[in-house]
Amino acid sequence: KQWYQRRVRGKLSTKADELPHLAKEEREEIRNNKGKVLTQWEELHNLLEEKKKQLIETAKFAEYLNELDSFMLWENETLNKVESRELDVGIARVDLKVKTHNDIKSEIESFESKYKNLLS
DSSP states (O other), X not given: OHHHHHHHHHHHHHHHHTOTTSOHHHHHHHHHHHHHHHHHHHHHHXXXXXXXXXXXXXXXXXXXXXXXXXXXXXXXXXHHHHHHHHHTOOHHHHHHHHHHHHHHHHHHHHHHHHHHHHHO
16 A cells, blocks of 8 residues: 555656646646545545455355355254154154153253353
8 A cells, every 4th residue: 555655656746747848837736736646546545445344244244144054954954854753753762762862861960060060
C-alpha cells in the first residue's frame, strides 16, 4: 500500500514536470490535485479491503453451511439406519438390547460421582 502511494505521488509530481508545454499554473494545479487523487485512491483502496474482508467472511459462512449440510445428511442417514434396524429385530433381540442398555446405564451411573468431581 505505501509502496503504491509513493509510486503514485512520484508519478504525479513528475508528470507535471514532464509537460513543458503547459503553463506554470497548470503544472501547479496538477501538483495541487495530487492530494485529491491520493485521497480518492486511498478511499478506493479501503473500499477494496472492506470488500475483500466481506468476501472472506462470506466464504467462511459458505464453508460452515456446507459442513452443516454434511452433518445433517449424516444425521438423517444414521437415524434411518437406526430406525430400520429397530424394525427388523425380534423379541429376543429386544431383550438383549434392553439388558445391554441397562448394563451401560449402570456403568455410567457408577462413574457419575467421579465425573462430577472432575468438573468441580
